[in-house]
Amino acid sequence: MISRFQVVRPVFAVALTALFFFPIYIVVTGMLKPADEIQSSPLGLPAPLTGENLEAVFGREDGLFWSSLVNSVQITVLSVLLLTLSSAMLAHYLVRSKARWTKPAMLMLLSGLMIPPAVILQPVTQVLDAVGLMNTLPGVVLSNVAYYLPFGVFVFAGFIGTVPVDIEEAAGIDGASRLRMFWQVVFPTLRPAAASVMIFLGVWVWNDFLSPLVILGPESGTTVTVGVYRSVGEYSTNFGTLYAFSFLASLPVLLFFVALQKQFVAGLTAGSVK
Amino acid sequence: MPGSPRHHPLQGGWLRRAREFSGFALPGLFLYGVLVLVPIVWTIVLGFTDRTRFEPQTGWAGLGQFSRLFQDDQFWLVLKNTFVVTLIVVIVPNVLGLGIALLLNRESLLYRLLRSVFFTPVILSGIVVSVIWQSLLRPDGVLNAILVDLGVDSGPRWLSDPDLALYSISGILCWQMLGFCVVVYIAGLNSVPKELHEAALMDGAGPLRRFRSVTWPMIAASVTINTVMLLISGFKVYEHILVLTNGGPGRNATASIAFDVIEKGVRGDRIGAAAAEATIMLAIIVAITGVVLRLLQRREVHV
Numbered sequence: 001m002i003s004r005f006q007v008v009r010p011v012f013a014v015a016l017t018a019l020f021f022f023p024i025y026i027v028v029t030g031m032l033k034p035a036d037e038i039q040s041s042p043l044g045l046p047a048p049l050t051g052e053n054l055e056a057v058f059g060r061e062d063g064l065f066w067s068s069l070v071n072s073v074q075i076t077v078l079s080v081l082l083l084t085l086s087s088a089m090l091a092h093y094l095v096r097s098k099a100r101w102t103k104p105a106m107l108m109l110l111s112g113l114m115i116p117p118a119v120i121l122q123p124v125t126q127v128l129d130a131v132g133l134m135n136t137l138p139g140v141v142l143s144n145v146a147y148y149l150p151f152g153v154f155v156f157a158g159f160i161g162t163v164p165v166d167i168e169e170a171a172g173i174d175g176a177s178r179l180r181m182f183w184q185v186v187f188p189t190l191r192p193a194a195a196s197v198m199i200f201l202g203v204w205v206w207n208d209f210l211s212p213l214v215i216l217g218p219e220s221g222t223t224v225t226v227g228v229y230r231s232v233g234e235y236s237t238n239f240g241t242l243y244a245f246s247f248l249a250s251l252p253v254l255l256f257f258v259a260l261q262k263q264f265v266a267g268l269t270a271g272s273v274k
Numbered sequence: 275m276p277g278s279p280r281h282h283p284l285q286g287g288w289l290r291r292a293r294e295f296s297g298f299a300l301p302g303l304f305l306y307g308v309l310v311l312v313p314i315v316w317t318i319v320l321g322f323t324d325r326t327r328f329e330p331q332t333g334w335a336g337l338g339q340f341s342r343l344f345q346d347d348q349f350w351l352v353l354k355n356t357f358v359v360t361l362i363v364v365i366v367p368n369v370l371g372l373g374i375a376l377l378l379n380r381e382s383l384l385y386r387l388l389r390s391v392f393f394t395p396v397i398l399s400g401i402v403v404s405v406i407w408q409s410l411l412r413p414d415g416v417l418n419a420i421l422v423d424l425g426v427d428s429g430p431r432w433l434s435d436p437d438l439a440l441y442s443i444s445g446i447l448c449w450q451m452l453g454f455c456v457v458v459y460i461a462g463l464n465s466v467p468k469e470l471h472e473a474a475l476m477d478g479a480g481p482l483r484r485f486r487s488v489t490w491p492m493i494a495a496s497v498t499i500n501t502v503m504l505l506i507s508g509f510k511v512y513e514h515i516l517v518l519t520n521g522g523p524g525r526n527a528t529a530s531i532a533f534d535v536i537e538k539g540v541r542g543d544r545i546g547a548a549a550a551e552a553t554i555m556l557a558i559i560v561a562i563t564g565v566v567l568r569l570l571q572r573r574e575v576h577v
Contacts, residue, residue: 009380010384013377013378013384013385014384016374016377017388017391017392020391020392020452021391023406023407023410023449024394024395024406026406026409026410027406042416042419043420086301086302087302089297089298089302090298090299090301090302090303093294093295093298093299094299105303108311109306111560112306112310113506114506114559114560115310115314115559116555116559117510117512118510118512118532118533118535118536119313119314119317119552119553119555120309120313120314120317120552121313121536121540122313122317122539122540122545122548122549122552123312123313123316123320125540127308127309127312127313142305142309145305145309146305146306146308146309146310147310149302149305149306149310150306178293178294178297178298179297203397206399207397207398207399207401208399209399209400209401209513210512210513210536214540225399225401225402226401228399228401228402228405229401229405229513229516229517232405232408232517242405242409243406243409246405249399249402250398250399250402253397253398254394254397257390257394257397261390265457
């Protein structure tokens with residue numbers, strides 16, 4: 001006989017999840033409804049479907065969606081690539097080197113994990129200004145690389161600690177150059193760590209708001225996240241279009257999540273199961 | 275830690291060591307130094323000056339900025355707001371997340387799907403989450419429309435009532451972070467060896483007793499990760515406040531310390547005052563994270 005709890009559990013779980021999902025349901029159905037229907041029946045399914053909200057975002061006269069999409073893609077791809085390379089190499093150096101200064105250096109890096117962006121943003125803009133990188137994409141990319149470096153080093157260092165050092169030594173004795181040995185021998189063994197670094201930093205950099213807002217500034221375009229913020233005022237009466245913009249701005253990370261769900265969870269939980 | 279081999283690849287002449295240092299460590303360390311460490315030091319130094327954006331003459335202010343802050347009611351209000359949000363965000367998703375993890379900790383397509391639903395807000399940006407909730411929480415928004423249908427005269431003013439707005443923002447942050455806790459707890463629960471449960475069952479322990487004596491100590495690492503993550507996210511809350519209330523209603527009813535620092539130093543021109551406040555913010559987060567990490571890690575079980 002099926003116990004009562006075996007029936008109650010899935011029903012309760014589904015009901016609770018539906019309640020939790022409610023805001024996302026409103027957005028996804030709302031962006032497919034005409035404006036008057038969002039007001040008159042916010043909860044109903046969209047019938048008939050309309051693409052007018054999505055078209056309104058795609059066809060904006062200022063091209064805000066497309067230009068900010070290009071910026072977001074450039075910033076995210078460049079930041080993540082540079083971060084993966086530099087944090088893997090730095091973590092490898094700090095873990096393997098016998099020099100005495102590497103322990104305090106590691107500690108100093110890891111304490112960077114908790115620095116709120118608000119604390120350093122003003123001086124960061126001054127540094128970038130001094131080298132002429134304020135209001136430029138490279139300025140945003142470099143500040144991302146510096147700010148998220150501790151996370152990359154943290155993940156890679158934890159992983160490198162579990163990889164035996166023998167292979168590297170064998171390659172070292174063969175006289176291969178350190179750099180070549182790193183890319184050909186060591187880096188391939190770090191792939192799982194690289195996957196979680198790229199996934200998490202990809203999502204974080206894509207969603208970043210404050211640093212692109214301030215460093216790019218209004219003249220040099222925006223990222224999609226900043227674009228959503230900038231367009232809030234215009235759409236104050238037309239939620240369908242605002243929902244469509246929000247959805248489109250999030251779509252790349254949502255697809256990314258659906259495609260790489262397993263790695264997401266694996267990366268997230270690597271620390272909790274040790 | 276691996277043993278120390280005699281011919282370690284990172285040993286050799288100083289020239290080789292210097293080359294390796296500049297190839298492997300220097301680029302990252304240099305950027306981190308210039309764009310994180312120097313700005314931290316700079317913020318602390320600026321906190322002792324009277325710098326403003328439009329007056330080039332910057333002079334030392336000693337402890338002036340700090341003493342002005344400590345005498346400013348608005349600073350204490352902003353600090354209180356930050357602590358309220360942080361406290362709610364540390365407790366609620368942690369507790370609910372554990373409950374939901376216990377509920378969803380079953381291996382089947384249905385439960386995997388439900389877990390993904392809970393995780394979705396975690397990967398959305400704070401701006402998008404805030405824009406969604408702002409539309410739901412308007413006085414005539416969807417949530418109040420439902421409440422009216424349920425027989426409430428008129429729904430609360432979620433974001434414009436000064437007594438309520440801070441709690442609405444906290445609730446939204448909890449909604450966003452909940453899935454993170456669920457996923458981390460489920461991984462923690464799965465790491466508990468089955469034999470432990472079976473042994474406790476054989477000893478006649480009931481479900482509550484088994485949770486307290488077996489599960490709870492074994493998921494200590496998950497508690498640590500969630501608590502520290504929530505602590506840091508709650509303490510630095512900025513974008514949600516910017517979108518949902520812009521610090522209001524009225525003066526600073528929902529402003530957090532991060533919001534106030536940006537208002538003064540980046541959007542405004544009081545760089546010295548903002549730097550002093552940022553320094554206090556830094557000191558608080560370092561102190562709290564240090565204490566919390568030490569307390570939580572003490573009870574982690576190492577197997």
